[in-house]
Amino acid sequence: MKLLIHGRNLELTPALREYTQSKLERAIQHFEDMVKEADVHLSVARNPSVPQQTAEVTVFANGTVIRAQERSENLYASIDLVASKLCRQLRRYKERHSDHHHSPGHRASSTPTTEAVIDEAPIDGSLLDGKEAHLPSPGVRRKYFAMPPMSVEQARYQLDLIDHDFYLFREQESGQLQVIYRRNHGGYGVIQARD
Template structure:
């Protein structure tokens, strides 16, 4: 890993805490190729009696990101590292399976195994007309439908936007450009 950037919010980062986080993050290196040179971003936050750790690892073609909360900051770091290891293993397993299936299909075109399309199959499609509305109306529609997100056409700019319900019960907005 190239660089580990650790920042804190409502907490001072002690040398012991920094060293512990860096040591745990460096254990993730074994899951990547030798030429992996990405920066790792770690955010440590404290709110009331809860400590939260967020780790982001940009890795082409995707980004590994995990967050965990715990009363003990060191335990939160352990939990977030465990979550990242599961994500990385899952990605590597799917990538290897996809590569094996592709190789098998090239070598034996008469007997085809499941393709990557089967692994990432779309279970259901929905088509609907986007209605122009403001953000408040979109949130109201989402709540009435009992969904955790809602796609709508912004009546101010005409762009396609998404409102969503966050884990903390508040709302978020994703705006297209």
């Protein structure tokens, strides 16, 4: 498994790096056949009056993104919590995709790896010719994702895996973009455009 560890507002000591690696390897050991890459971000809040230390892990399992994040007053405790949470999420993912959910003789189709999807065609010429560099406005971060069509139930499952409050997806039947979110009083809601 490829493990990338990044630190923000802290020095990544060899002891911290080794602790993080051992905890994540232990959390992922039963899922090594699925997990090929893990990206870890460790950070410490700049405000000394708020002792908040965060461990965030993003795992790429068979083309699916699984994310876990935990905060506490101690970075080592945050790493322990995020490793436990990640293990639970991987177990849930594996149970959902194991063969006992399908009729005999049928297997779930496997998601292609990133390398299989990337177009290997060479790039001719410069990508920068005739273009001017500009930075996005402060506070705006853009993310780009492939959005294969899916049902609301599949989107709910993805929302649980990424550990966010909402998930943007392309609805299977209509092809429209919709947002599924966790409601404050339990359950889920879906936001969709009115025709």
